Amino acid sequence: MPTSKVYFSNLRASAKENLLSKLVRLMDSCGLEDIILPRGLVAIKLHFGEKGNTAFIRPLFIRPIVDRIKELGASPFLTDTNTLYAGTRGNSVSHLKTAIENGFAYSVVNAPLIIGDGMRGASYAEVKIGGEIIKTAYLGKEIVESDVLISVAHFKGHELTGFGGTIKNLGMGCASRKGKLDQHSGLSPKVKRKKCVGCGECVEHCAQNAISLNDKKAEIDPEKCVGCGECILICPNGAINVQWNADIPIFQKKLAEYTGAVLKGKQGKALFLNFLTNISPACDCYGHSDAPIVQDIGIMASTDPVAIDQASVDMVSRQNVADGSCLKDSKDQSGDIFRSVYPKIDWGIQLKHAQKMGLGSRKYELVII
Numbered sequence: 001m002p003t004s005k006v007y008f009s010n011l012r013a014s015a016k017e018n019l020l021s022k023l024v025r026l027m028d029s030c031g032l033e034d035i036i037l038p039r040g041l042v043a044i045k046l047h048f049g050e051k052g053n054t055a056f057i058r059p060l061f062i063r064p065i066v067d068r069i070k071e072l073g074a075s076p077f078l079t080d081t082n083t084l085y086a087g088t089r090g091n092s093v094s095h096l097k098t099a100i101e102n103g104f105a106y107s108v109v110n111a112p113l114i115i116g117d118g119m120r121g122a123s124y125a126e127v128k129i130g131g132e133i134i135k136t137a138y139l140g141k142e143i144v145e146s147d148v149l150i151s152v153a154h155f156k157g158h159e160l161t162g163f164g165g166t167i168k169n170l171g172m173g174c175a176s177r178k179g180k181l182d183q184h185s186g187l188s189p190k191v192k193r194k195k196c197v198g199c200g201e202c203v204e205h206c207a208q209n210a211i212s213l214n215d216k217k218a219e220i221d222p223e224k225c226v227g228c229g230e231c232i233l234i235c236p237n238g239a240i241n242v243q244w245n246a247d248i249p250i251f252q253k254k255l256a257e258y259t260g261a262v263l264k265g266k267q268g269k270a271l272f273l274n275f276l277t278n279i280s281p282a283c284d285c286y287g288h289s290d291a292p293i294v295q296d297i298g299i300m301a302s303t304d305p306v307a308i309d310q311a312s313v314d315m316v317s318r319q320n321v322a323d324g325s326c327l328k329d330s331k332d333q334s335g336d337i338f339r340s341v342y343p344k345i346d347w348g349i350q351l352k353h354a355q356k357m358g359l360g361s362r363k364y365e366l367v368i369i
Contacts, residue, residue: 001355003363004304005030006311010368011277011298020064022369023299027068027271029369030301035271038073040147044111045173047154048080048099051088052287055280057154059103065152065273066111074148077114078104080173081140082121083285084180085207085230092119116140121177127261131357133254137261138179149262149270151305155312157281157293160187160229160242161252162338162347163316164283165309166272167354171258180228183254187227187247191218195239202231202240230285249349256354259305263359274300274312281326281341293327293337294319306360310351313338 009026013019036042044065049056062078069076078099082090089095092115099113106112117123117140125144127137143149153169161168175183198216210224211231218239220231231240242248263270276297280289294316302308317337321327327340338347355362 001361001363003365004302004307004361005367006300006302006304006307006364007367007369008311008315009299011296020061023061024064024068026299026301026369027065027273029367030271030303032068032271033072035148035269035303036069036072036074037147037269040074041145042069042074042076042148042150043116043143043146044069044076044078044150044152045143045169046078046080046152047169047173047284048089048095048104049102049284050287051098051101053284053289055154055156055278055289055292056102056284057152057275057277059108061275062104062109062152065150066109069150070110076111076150078109078111079114079116079140079143081117081143081176082115084177084184084226084228085205085285087285087287090207091121114142116143116174117176124176124178127264129257129261129264131257131260133250134182134257134261137258138176138182139174139258139262140176143174143262147269149266151270151272153272153274154278154284155274155276155316156279156283157338157341158283159232159342160248160345161255161350162342162345163309163313165274165312166305167256167259167309167350170262170305171255174262175258179258181226183251183258184227184229186250187229187242189220189225189227189229189231189240189242191220192239192241193217195237197237197239199236201234201236205230205234248345252350253353256350256357256359259354260357260359263305270303272302272305272308274308276300276312276315279316291325292322293325293341294322302364304360304364306351306354306362307364310362311364311366313347
């Protein structure tokens with residue numbers, strides 16, 4: 001297996017070079033000039049953050065990315081797709097409103113915002129890949145039709161994949177509503193009645209009305225459930241879980257295969273950034289963000305989506321647990337931060353499957369800039 005280069009910048013800055021300028025140098029080190037097509041439409045895929053969440057990438061970091069792309073003669077736009085779950089990003093109107101309220105206004109980022117799968121997630125392109133599980137992927141049409149793709153991912157924990165980085169940002173983040181349903185199908189949340197106190201939080205947050213209370217206990221209707229997984233983290237008593245050993249490996253493989261679909265036709269025309277800052281234990285899709293589990297580390301960049309995620313998870317697990325985080329104890333015996341947060345999830349499945357597909361290599365050379 002070949003070794004891929006992953007470029008890394010820590011967060012040190014000085015009067016000679018501030019962090020925003022350093023970010024531009026990081027991208028240029030990856031060969032950004034060869035990736036950007038003059039007069040091309042460049043999709044900058046990021047997560048605008050749910051309303052109430054504070055861990056997402058700050059908009060001021062997006063501005064130099066936009067400006068550098070414009071300097072190279074292309075036309076960038078910021079994009080994400082609509083969500084399955086109940087929240088403030090389920091349709092383009094509320095999604096754009098949330099993005100602007102979170103700071104991604106044109107005056108700040110210097111680029112338009114385009115939701116990649118239309119008003120209600122029905123604007124999609126079918127991409128045939130013939131994967132082990134996924135044969136045809138359903139992706140946001142506007143993202144598929146872009147000439148160049150820049151992934152800007154906030155690296156953090158995730159309740160279904162262990163961590164969320166570039167592969168999560170692309171595989172799930174570029175999927176249309178139909179594509180998200182495709183990936184989540186087969187996930188089977190179960191209620192542990194002994195733990196359920198009938199608080200109704202899961203009922204209130206279920207966008208599909210698949211959960212109800214019966215004798216003060218939650219019940220999930222499998223016919224209505226789409227497997228989005230929001231109820232798992234929403235439950236304050238840990239009463240809802242999926243079949244970890246059966247469901248999660250399949251879900252992670254689907255995620256990797258959707259990433260392959262997103263990158264189809266964009267070989268040599270994609271760049272991936274992981275921001276290892278505000279490393280929260282759960283996804284930015286929630287209307288809150290818990291305290292970071294480790295200190296801020298830096299920013300990574302690569303043209304290999306597998307290598308950058310592997311390098312990022314390795315870097316996080318070399319850190320000490322942050323005081324005041326959900327990890328009250330030190331790292332577990334394996335030295336794996338994300339397994340400490342989600343002990344039942346093997347996050348390596350997504351990387352192993354992506355490598356098997358030829359999307360990249362888990363072997364990497366870390367280049368410090």
